[in-house]
Amino acid sequence: MNSAGGNGNTRAPGTPRRPSPGVARRRRIVVAVLALILLGGLVWGGIVVAGLFRASQPTTGTATTGTAESATPTSAAPTTPTLTGSAEPTESTTTAGPVCDPAGVTVLASADSESYPADRQPVFTFTVTNTGDAECTVNVGTSQMEFLISSGGDRIFSSLDCQEGAQDLEKAIPPGGTETAEFTWPRLRSVPGCEAVEALTGAGEYELVTKLGERVSEPTGFTLE
8 A cells, every 4th residue: 555655646636637748738739729810810800891991981083174084993972962851751741632743843953153163062952842733742752863964965973873772752842832952062973883984073164954753954054163
């Protein structure tokens, strides 16, 4: 029988067994590998987040003298006109009254200035007026609304090209009443489908037309300096 101070391998009951050198070495290797994987994940996550922030920033062109000048292709930022008043239909502005006769509704386009320096963005106003004798409803949603800009025979920009989330909005308009919407133009060209455009807008004479379904306003002119 062994004495109390005999064999060095004897351990007190309940004492955890010390791992062998081989097991301890393998554990250290696993911990180091996991640390590298975690570090790599953090770096990759940072790259992805940074990329998302860069992608969310709209590309803008700089106005130059002349029109249709060649440049790096740019895409116009998604654009949505802002309708005055409530953005959501309400009981008093949706289904009351008959649908307006197209002949009794006029559409007007206007700009907040006749001329714009290079560092100023034009603000356009879209006005819908009920010229009839009775209250009626008209769809003034972004699904029907368009701000169209041209220069001579050159189509420059349409608010529909890059629009996202177009919606219907039925509004009850009293006789002589109006509904208006504002739109700030970022002085960019656009094409259907919001594809990249190589030409930039430059100084010159431009023309704005607003549309609401089949209704079209008279053109209004403005100048980019």
